[in-house]
Amino acid sequence: NTDDSVVKPGLSIEYLWPRALLLTCSVLYGTNFPLGRLMNDALPASSATSTRMLLATIALSPFLLQLKPNLRTSAAVCGTFTALGYISQSIALVDTPAATVSFLGALVVIVCPALAVLVDKKKMGFVDAPQTWIAAITCLIGVGVLELGGDGGFALEGADIGWGDVWSVLQAVGFGTSFFITERMMAKEPSQALPITAMQCAMSALFAGIWAALDGTGAFGGALAFGSPHGAWLMDESVKSSFTLPGLFFDDTLRNVGLAAAFTGFITTAGNRVGETVALGKLSSSEASVLLATEPLWAAVFASFLINEQLSLWDGVGGALIVAACVATAIDPVWLRSKLGIEYDETN
Numbered sequence: 049n050t051d052d053s054v055v056k057p058g059l060s061i062e063y064l065w066p067r068a069l070l071l072t073c074s075v076l077y078g079t080n081f082p083l084g085r086l087m088n089d090a091l092p093a094s095s096a097t098s099t100r101m102l103l104a105t106i107a108l109s110p111f112l113l114q115l116k117p118n119l120r121t122s123a124a125v126c127g128t129f130t131a132l133g134y135i136s137q138s139i140a141l142v143d144t145p146a147a148t149v150s151f152l153g154a155l156v157v158i159v160c161p162a163l164a165v166l167v168d169k170k171k172m173g174f175v176d177a178p179q180t181w182i183a184a185i186t187c188l189i190g191v192g193v194l195e196l197g198g199d200g201g202f203a204l205e206g207a208d209i210g211w212g213d214v215w216s217v218l219q220a221v222g223f224g225t226s227f228f229i230t231e232r233m234m235a236k237e238p239s240q241a242l243p244i245t246a247m248q249c250a251m252s253a254l255f256a257g258i259w260a261a262l263d264g265t266g267a268f269g270g271a272l273a274f275g276s277p278h279g280a281w282l283m284d285e286s287v288k289s290s291f292t293l294p295g296l297f298f299d300d301t302l303r304n305v306g307l308a309a310a311f312t313g314f315i316t317t318a319g320n321r322v323g324e325t326v327a328l329g330k331l332s333s334s335e336a337s338v339l340l341a342t343e344p345l346w347a348a349v350f351a352s353f354l355i356n357e358q359l360s361l362w363d364g365v366g367g368a369l370i371v372a373a374c375v376a377t378a379i380d381p382v383w384l385r386s387k388l389g390i391e392y393d394e395t396n
Contacts (some may be wrong), residue, residue, distance in 0.1 A: 066330035070339040073320045073327075078346025080316055081150075083308040088141060090305045092278040095291045097138040098260040101131075101253035102293060103313025104321070108246035115243035119233055123244050126229040127251025130321075133222030134252050135259060136215045142275045144212025150344045152216035154191040157184040159224025160333040167228070175392055178384050183338045183376035190369025191344050193362055227324070227333035234329035241325040248321055264291075338373055345370050 087096040115123055140149045161180060164170040174181050226248065233244055263272040264282030273279050281291050289295035290302055297306045328336055345366070385392050 066327040067335075067339060069323050070327045070331075070336055071342065073323045074340050074342045075346045076316045076320055077340070077343045078348075078350045080312060081347040082350055083312055083316075084141065086308050087305055087312075090302055091291055091296075092260075092263060092276045092281050093138045093142050093274065094256070094260040094263040094272065094276075095278075095281065096309070097135060098253065098256040099293055099296060099309045100313045100317055101134065101249060101256045103310060104249040104318035105246070105253040107314050107318040108242065108249055108322075111242040112246040112250060114240075115247055116237060116240060119237060119240060119244065120247075122229060122233050123247035124251060126226050126233065126244070127248040128255070129222045129225040129229065130248040131222070131252040131255040133219050133226060135256060136218040136222055139274045140212045140215035140219060142212070144210070144216060149212070149216045149219070150191070150347060152213060153219050153223070154188060154344065155217060155220035156224035156227065156340070157187050157338050159220055160228055160336070163225060163228040164333070175385070175390055177381055178388060178390065179376055179379040179381050180332075180335065180338075182379075182384075183335075183373045186369055186376060187338050187373035190366045190373060193366035193369060224333075227328060227336055230325055231328045231333040231336075234325060238329045241329065242322060245318070245321045245325045248325075249318060338376075342370050 084096075087100075091099070137149060137153065140152075161177075161184065171177075230244065230248075234241065237244075259272060261282070262268070263270075263276075264280065266280030266283065270279045278287070278291070281287055290299040296302055296309060299306070324336070324340070
């Protein structure tokens with residue numbers, strides 16, 4: 049985004065619509081937890097992930113060939129990091145509580161500003177962008193309270209670091225880097241939202257497909273199952289058809305799983321990635337990562353309605369902090385610096 053194209057914070061439609069779009073994406077992402085649980089209970093993690101990514105790619109395939117040549121390499125790299133995010137998330141959920149995965153995934157609010165500093169040499173210190181750092185810290189605290197707080201109070205028991213935690217952090221690195229690269233591409237070619245998204249989904253489908261093929265044939269002694277009970281499932285004729293497309297949609301016993309796969313593939317992956325990409329052409333990846341970090345709040349809400357998990361006091365406190373973080377991103381940094389008594393030289 050160039051300086052003359054920056055929209056001033058306020059209540060204008062031009063300022064609000066990309067942020068509203070990202071919040072809508074975050075709401076839809078919240079459905080992934082109950083639907084993901086449904087799929088993971090019935091399918092191998094690699095099968096569920098590859099199915100979802102393939103459906104998303106099919107939906108966006110008409111736009112894939114419209115990607116401009118000067119963006120192909122960047123889009124492929126971006127798609128590789130997108131794949132890292134989705135696959136790492138899926139592997140983490142095999143043996144790590146969804147709350148922990150979601151909390152660590154919120155580290156994207158740190159990844160994006162860090163990349164802006166390391167790659168673009170952008171001035172993103174607290175003095176330069178106090179609203180971003182206040183929002184990021186508030187969001188992380190809010191997600192932590194929401195996910196780690198329970199009926200018995202705030203607790204960290206059983207928080208020993210395991211491989212699931214490592215994969216969860218890699219999820220944040222994958223998605224955060226993807227947001228960062230997408231922002232740069234959209235700044236150059238704002239009309240390429242759909243082709244860029246198509247490439248992201250295609251690369252994710254490619255890597256998820258490779259994972260599924262290796263896992264399904266029991267490669268590396270079944271290590272790629274990552275604890276899933278369905279080992280070498282492509283070699284098992286009794287489940288091979290049902291665990292792959294299009295057989296999944298014709299198995300009456302997996303009808304709900306098929307519907308969940310279709311919804312997550314077409315809506316919460318293809319549709320949401322388009323929404324994210326369009327929005328990233330209008331605001332920074334740092335702010336976008338904070339807005340999308342409201343996902344755990346919506347996940348808690350949907351879990352309450354769909355699987356009868358009741359919101360506790362800690363859920364309410366965490367949710368309020370997350371909403372406050374979203375509001376903080378809209379604060380004018382000049383006004384905020386004046387209130388905090390921070391002297392700032394705009395020429396430096």
